[in-house]
Amino acid sequence: MGTQKRNIFITSIICLGMAFTSMAQAAQEVVNIYSYRQPYLINPILEKFTAETDIKTNVTYAKDGLLERLQREGKYSPADIVLTTDISRVMTFKDKKLVQEVDSETLIANIPSQYRDPDNEWFALTIRVRNIFTSKDRITIDSITYEDLADPKLKGKICTRSGKHPYNIALVASMIAPHGIPYTKKWLMGIKENLARKPQGNDRAQLQAIQAGLCDYSLGNSYYYGNMLKDPKQKGTAESVTIQFPNQSGGDKNSGRGAHVNISGVLMAKHAPNPENAEKLMVFLSQPEAQKMYAEVNMEYPVNPAVAPSKMVGSWGDFKADKLPLTEVAKYRAEAIKLIDEVKFDL
Amino acid sequence: MYKCSANQIGIWILSLILISPIIVPIAQIFIPEGQIFEHLWQTVLPTYTLNTLIMIIGVCLLSAFFAIPSAWFMARCDIPGKKHLQWLLLLPLAMPSYVVAYIYTDLFDYAGPIQTALRNIFGWSSPNDYWFFDIRSLYGGILILSLALYPYLYLLARASFLEQSQNMVDVSRIHGCTPWSSFRRISLPLARPAIVVGLSLIAMETVADFATMNYFAINTLTTAVYDVWLGYGSLNAAAKIAAMVLLIIFVLLGIERISRRRQQQIQRSMGLDNLQKHKLKGWEKIGALSLCWFLVIFGFGLPFFILLEYAWNYWGNSWNQQFLLSTWHSLMIASIAALLTLLVAVIFGFVNRVYPGRLSRIPARISTMGYAMPGTILAVGVLIPLTVIDHCFNNVSEYFWNDHVGLILSGTIFAVIFAYVVRFSSISIGTIESSLSKLPENYDGASRTLGCPPLKMFITVHLPLIRKGCLVATLLVFIEAMKELPAVLLLRPFNFETLATTVFQYVSDEMLQYAALPAIILVLAGLIPLLIINRSLERSHS
DSSP, X not given: OHHHHHHHHHHHHHHHHHHHHHHHHTXXXXXXXXXXXXXXXXXXXXXXXXXXXXXXXXXXXXXXXXXXXXXXXXXXXXOOEXXXXXXXXXXXXXXXXXXXXXXXXXXXXXSOGGGBXXXXXXXXXXXXXXXXXXXXXXXXXXXOOXXXXXXXXXTTOEEOSOTTSHHHHHHHHHHHHHHOHHHHHHHHXXXXXXXXXXXXXXXXXXXXXXXXXXXXXXXXXXXHHHHHHXXXXXXXXXXXXXXXXXXXXXSSXXXXXXXXXXXXXXXXXXXXXXXXXXXXHHHHHHSHXXXXXXXXXXXXXXXXXXXXXXXXXXXXXXXXXXOSOHHHHHHTHHHHHHHHXXXXXXX | OOOOOHHHHHHHHHHHHHHHHHHHHHHXXXXXXXXXXXXXXXXXXXXXXXXXXXXXXXXXXXXXXXXHHHHHHHHHEEOTTHHHHHHHTTGGGGSOHHHHHHHHHHHHSTTSHHHHHHHHHXXXXXXXXXXXXOSSSHHHHHHHHHHHHHHHHHHHHHHHHHHSOHHHHHHHHHTTOOHHHHIIIIIHHHTHHHHHHHHHHHHHHHHHOOHHHHHTTOOOHHHHHHIIIIISOOHHHHHHHHHHHHHHHHHHHHHHHHHHTTOOOOOOOTTOSOOOOEEOOHHHHHHHHHHHHHHHIIIIIHHHHHHHHHHHHTHHHHOOTTHHHHHHHHHHHHHHHHHHHHHHHHHHHHHHHHSOSHHHHHHHHHHGGGGGSOHXXXXXXXXXXXXXXXHHHHHHHHHHHSSOOOOTTTTXXXXXXXXXXXXXXXXXXXXXXXXXXXXXXXXXXXXHHTTOOHHHHIIIIIHHHTHHHHHHHHHHHHHHHHHOOHHHHXXXXXXXXXXXXXXXXXXXXXXXXXXXXXXXXXHHHHHHHHHHHHHHHHHTTO
């Protein structure tokens, strides 16, 4: 069994090496971040934070599974902060009791109550609108509602990404809240009937499809559009569509209830080894300076009302956001995904 | 029967360690998960299952169509440009399939350059005006995955054709076989074990794939695993579906083994005799050349060229100082994983050879399951045993020293490497097994008669003879580990970037353009081991 001994030997060397590197890092003040957001989006902001506070930021980015990792690591987890998108995922962290309360007057002052947890366990940092995009050449309308998308007149004219993407699930949940399940199911079937192609690609790809003439309407988050306008090679595509803020006006309360919004948020891990540094980072992220960077780097709407959106985002005009509490969106999530499967939206 | 040796107990323990990340999720099948599974079964699951079966069968058939003829042309025929073609045909292996999928969707999509150009030329204005191959479909997925995966089969089949004894082919020709029927009746059956190993790797890779399927909007059982886990928030229901996937694979492999049970292979080989090359003429030559060049161009040339174009256009966004460090990380973890996986495979190979029988065979079989497990699920699975052990360490150290040591297994690159060994041991076990199976049993008899103890015999007799197989196994795992994504993404320590994770943060947002440069380095790093594999195969047969 000499080979197995060698095996053990190699592994112990690796462990030792890693133990040393982690010890070397312990000398400086740090804050450890589990991030569902891509590093290229948050790094500029984190660098600023380090420059101002001399606290080093350590990041692990993953698309899925960080929640399970935090859960399995338990009280020995090195994570201080979780950065994530989508209200449902934010709520799952809270529901699984993986996060802790943060009592900070600055955070409460910076973030409107609609966009933070009543128990102060999560805080939104940015707001993103689920817009409808229409072809500039072929569609001339003043207003549109999400409900309109199921209108048989739009047959063969709609493109969207998978119904099971968190952004679409949240939109469906926000339809269940005012309309109930039977209406929402009929609405989903209506949209499915109107699709120009099987749901595919991301929000960006739908705008390309509109430009190419495959469809006239698509669903997409506001910042995709903003980022395409910024990229010289994608600008043409973005300029071929009009950004619409749905459900802005109308006679009944539904057509004027406001556009569906979702959030990106920040939470403090329950067993955070550096809670003070973590709080400093959370506060920093809600302050005008970082909020402005969020707005400029990724074209999102700042959650802090004192900070104006970027110039480009501001040029799209003011809009009314759906007042439905975000916790309601999270509550109907399970029903929403069930409906999406029932109508076989993606098949 | 026979008594159980310490070595056999050893490999049972080893295989239990290797499948511990899989057992735990699968064991959750028995925990009730509410109505989710039933709901899915009534709605989308039948379609998903069908799609999965079509994908497996489609990819296996198309890969076989790509790989077996080209392997035979390279091994047993004379064909112009063969010297270069034989390694060019391996290159698609260096391309991560998620990158190839991205590039082809971009190219052939309705809004992509090809369809746009066609519309401009012919004045079409809507999709109703013309028919075009829909790349985002089951067929598109089968084509792209086959192009990305066929080299496994090509590599193994070519090695096997090269090792086949010329005498057998000669005998068949004397008995009046045409080259074609001698291929069909002699070469192909002799290469069957190698072909099966190749196809089973391809099948497992196909079911475990999520990134490509996701791009192509193909809903398979693996998509369902992710949907259920992340959408419905039920890891249990997800595990149930993952178990179904494993079951499909095992049934397919089982059928093959049963059909081969009564065959035993005896051939003297090792490339001792001079291989006579069949000369291809006329249509045969054109057909063979078209197939080989089609594979090289569409499996590697075109996607690589497009990557270069992306890199050129987005140079300013692509360049980043972290590259060297990411490259070093990729090379380091891939090499460690490759060596450890080889070690595991050699241990299994040794025990299987010296103590043949079911008790030795089963552990090796079950250890290969990790390959068919969807990557992120496997990564979550890896966390379970490792965190349990970590918590034990910490409890002990707190008890004795009143201080905790931290997550020394699950929080370090140990977790990443462990996940790689679990995932890729299938590749090395298969390769080593197929090399060992070609060594005649009488070598063992002779050495044992001379009083050589088993371990010494294995090290001094078998290992040198299968060193080529060892090299191939190590390098294949190395290439795969370089490309691997879900495990390293979730399990890595803070600030630990590899080439694959750098590429992914952009690909996940469908912006490969911005990550073209690291993607190119990733491909180039995979090319070097491929060229080494090729040279080693050539040297022994030149």
